[in-house]
Amino acid sequence: VGEFDLIKHYFVQGANSIGPINREPITLGIGDDCALLAPLIDEQWAVSTDMFIEGRHFFAGTAAYDIGYKALAVNLSDLAAMGAKPIAFTLALALPDNNPLFLQEFSRGLFALASQHNCHLIGGDTTRGPLNICITVFGSIANDQALRRDRAQVGDDVWVSGSLGAAAWAVREQTARLASLEALSSTLQNGLLEAAQNKLLRPTPRVALGLALRGVAHSALDLSDGLSGDLAHIAQSSMVAIEINCACLPISPEIAHLLPDQQLQLACVGGDDYELAFTAPRSARATIEKLSQSLDTSLSRIGNVVSQNKNNGAVRFLDAARKPLAAEIVAQWHSFQHFS
Amino acid sequence: VGEFDLIKHYFVQGANSIGPINREPITLGIGDDCALLAPLIDEQWAVSTDMFIEGRHFFAGTAAYDIGYKALAVNLSDLAAMGAKPIAFTLALALPDNNPLFLQEFSRGLFALASQHNCHLIGGDTTRGPLNICITVFGSIANDQALRRDRAQVGDDVWVSGSLGAAAWAVREQTARLASLEALSSTLQNGLLEAAQNKLLRPTPRVALGLALRGVAHSALDLSDGLSGDLAHIAQSSMVAIEINCACLPISPEIAHLLPDQQLQLACVGGDDYELAFTAPRSARATIEKLSQSLDTSLSRIGNVVSQNKNNGAVRFLDAARKPLAAEIVAQWHSFQHFS
Numbered sequence: 001v002g003e004f005d006l007i008k009h010y011f012v013q014g015a016n017s018i019g020p021i022n023r024e025p026i027t028l029g030i031g032d033d034c035a036l037l038a039p040l041i042d043e044q045w046a047v048s049t050d051m052f053i054e055g056r057h058f059f060a061g062t063a064a065y066d067i068g069y070k071a072l073a074v075n076l077s078d079l080a081a082m083g084a085k086p087i088a089f090t091l092a093l094a095l096p097d098n099n100p101l102f103l104q105e106f107s108r109g110l111f112a113l114a115s116q117h118n119c120h121l122i123g124g125d126t127t128r129g130p131l132n133i134c135i136t137v138f139g140s141i142a143n144d145q146a147l148r149r150d151r152a153q154v155g156d157d158v159w160v161s162g163s164l165g166a167a168a169w170a171v172r173e174q175t176a177r178l179a180s181l182e183a184l185s186s187t188l189q190n191g192l193l194e195a196a197q198n199k200l201l202r203p204t205p206r207v208a209l210g211l212a213l214r215g216v217a218h219s220a221l222d223l224s225d226g227l228s229g230d231l232a233h234i235a236q237s238s239m240v241a242i243e244i245n246c247a248c249l250p251i252s253p254e255i256a257h258l259l260p261d262q263q264l265q266l267a268c269v270g271g272d273d274y275e276l277a278f279t280a281p282r283s284a285r286a287t288i289e290k291l292s293q294s295l296d297t298s299l300s301r302i303g304n305v306v307s308q309n310k311n312n313g314a315v316r317f318l319d320a321a322r323k324p325l326a327a328e329i330v331a332q333w334h335s336f337q338h339f340s
Numbered sequence: 341v342g343e344f345d346l347i348k349h350y351f352v353q354g355a356n357s358i359g360p361i362n363r364e365p366i367t368l369g370i371g372d373d374c375a376l377l378a379p380l381i382d383e384q385w386a387v388s389t390d391m392f393i394e395g396r397h398f399f400a401g402t403a404a405y406d407i408g409y410k411a412l413a414v415n416l417s418d419l420a421a422m423g424a425k426p427i428a429f430t431l432a433l434a435l436p437d438n439n440p441l442f443l444q445e446f447s448r449g450l451f452a453l454a455s456q457h458n459c460h461l462i463g464g465d466t467t468r469g470p471l472n473i474c475i476t477v478f479g480s481i482a483n484d485q486a487l488r489r490d491r492a493q494v495g496d497d498v499w500v501s502g503s504l505g506a507a508a509w510a511v512r513e514q515t516a517r518l519a520s521l522e523a524l525s526s527t528l529q530n531g532l533l534e535a536a537q538n539k540l541l542r543p544t545p546r547v548a549l550g551l552a553l554r555g556v557a558h559s560a561l562d563l564s565d566g567l568s569g570d571l572a573h574i575a576q577s578s579m580v581a582i583e584i585n586c587a588c589l590p591i592s593p594e595i596a597h598l599l600p601d602q603q604l605q606l607a608c609v610g611g612d613d614y615e616l617a618f619t620a621p622r623s624a625r626a627t628i629e630k631l632s633q634s635l636d637t638s639l640s641r642i643g644n645v646v647s648q649n650k651n652n653g654a655v656r657f658l659d660a661a662r663k664p665l666a667a668e669i670v671a672q673w674h675s676f677q678h679f680s
Contacts (some may be wrong), residue, residue: 037384049465125391129393129472130469136389149373192542202595220373
């Protein structure tokens with residue numbers, strides 16, 4: 001059996017595990033020069049692409065299952081942040097060698113997540129080269145329902161899903177170990193670290209939340225680079241300023257043993273959480289609290305959209321007394337090296 | 341100026357060179373979690389993705405301009421083969437280092453071709469890593485007009501655009517030189533080799549031809565792996581056999597000095613020509629000949645679709661006396677190592 005037959009085997013097997021493709025909106029799947037997508041009337045396609053590389057987005061030695069899972073998860077997270085329903089994806093894959101076990105485990109992780117979201121593999125490309133996974137996802141969204149970055153309004157609350165900081169702590173610990181520095185965490189914290197690593201490797205794309213926020217939130221995005229930098233995108237696109245109350249941030253329980261400063265740094269600039277941050281009017285508070293219960297996803301109100309103040313940065317962090325944190329503290333946070 | 345600002349600079353500059361995005365069908369371009377595409381009524385989206393890697397799809401040392409051009413060209417060729425009109429593309433790019441000159445030239449080549457086809461960059465991802473370019477293209481096509489591989493009919497003529505073999509010859513010559521073998525071509529052939537290399541580096545995606553063939557051709561694909569293997573896809577998908585008259589093949593003038601056997605091998609299994617092969621009914625001959633004139637693109641009638649004969653392969657090559665070539669000859673052709 002040749003390498004490409006083997007790839008086909010695993011991917012066809014995985015694709016079949018998702019169940020039959022509905023006639024609409026995927027008209028033609030794998031096997032021709034192009035796939036064909038026929039959207040429904042009054043719907044748009046949301047499209048996002050991400051490249052996923054060893055050493056940049058995951059550590060060398062990461063289990064193939066986790067690589068397959070997360071390569072799709074970060075793309076589904078982009079659809080979630082737009083309020084789009086996952087429909088399909090293409091996969092371009094460069095592999096350094098013919099490793100059947102890698103392919104089997106990679107496709108198992110990939111299709112486990114694809115099945116959960118009924119998201120179909122419709123095309124791709126496989127070649128020899130340094131390990132690189134490039135996925136492009138397609139979601140559908142009704143016209144004018146997209147959760148865009150440029151629609152935050154002055155007076156909105158700022159919300160975030162789940163908790164922040166665990167994934168970034170896992171990155172920091174593993175980076176330190178790879179650099180042969182002394183272990184930053186004690187043996188007693190091994191259980192916490194394992195839990196944090198699990199969050200890093202298998203983030204939950206907040207697809208159901210993104211869908212539920214259509215017509216409720218004014219703007220949204222997913223947290224990949226860190227709360228501070230990501231919220232700055234909303235602030236800049238919407239031409240507003242954002243104030244975050246540090247005391248309201250949902251710190252991941254896995255990092256509750258760290259010093260308060262370190263917790264704040266990981267939560268604010270650590271990245272890799274793939275939670276959703278969104279803004280919504282005060283009038284939506286009750287709706288959002290109900291959503292939190294029905295989706296079994298914690299949602300925290302962490303700040304406010306205020307009018308643009310040209311003398312300050314677009315995102316300000318406030319202490320418990322609602323005074324802005326010193327610029328030096330925020331600047332020092334940004335020394336954190338996360339995946340990019 | 342940081343690296344990513346520089347990337348943004350070149351890509352925004354390039355994107356602007358294409359001219360304004362029409363409100364439809366691109367609703368939202370670069371800068372949010374996803375781009376939004378809103379197709380017109382009764383249209384489908386054709387989607388294709390290709391990964392483009394140094395050493396596999398282009399030789400190390402290839403000019404950055406040519407890498408940018410060809411990375412998009414091979415994707416546009418897939419749209420052409422489907423009869424789709426190019427609309428937009430996403431670009432995921434892994435770069436080994438911060439090389440402004442590479443970025444400038446890469447984006448110049450990329451957007452030179454994108455402008456020709458009014459094809460807009462709507463999103464992407466840039467990261468550090470071994471050079472890898474992954475483009476996903478989007479084209480529009482009216483419902484039921486797609487040129488699929490599985491619609492060839494017994495009695496169809498088989499046609500091919502342009503000429504065959506020059507790109508494969510350029511690959512063979514450069515591979516030999518890299519392996520420090522003696523130059524296969526004499527100095528006298530340097531001009532021919534340069535012309536062949538130009539065809540390898542800057543294939544013309546046959547977009548206008550693909551659009552014109554809608555409603556005329558029954559099936560089509562583009563020639564990337566070589567005529568023999570690519571036509572086998574049509575034969576298998578359509579459950580027919582295909583006979584090719586070797587005497588009718590349009591051999592590239594750049595390889596006319598080679599031995600007849602070598603010419604045939606390069607034309608039949610060499611690949612990298614990115615011409616279109618298509619099947620069409622006899623009744624369309626006059627229409628196709630007129631198309632050849634109006635598009636200024638040579639179109640050659642090279643064979644026939646015949647009923648499936650389970651005792652033979654799906655694609656047969658016939659000599660001037662219409663006798664099948666010996667199996668050993670065809671098997672030996674396939675020893676050719678092309679890009680994949």
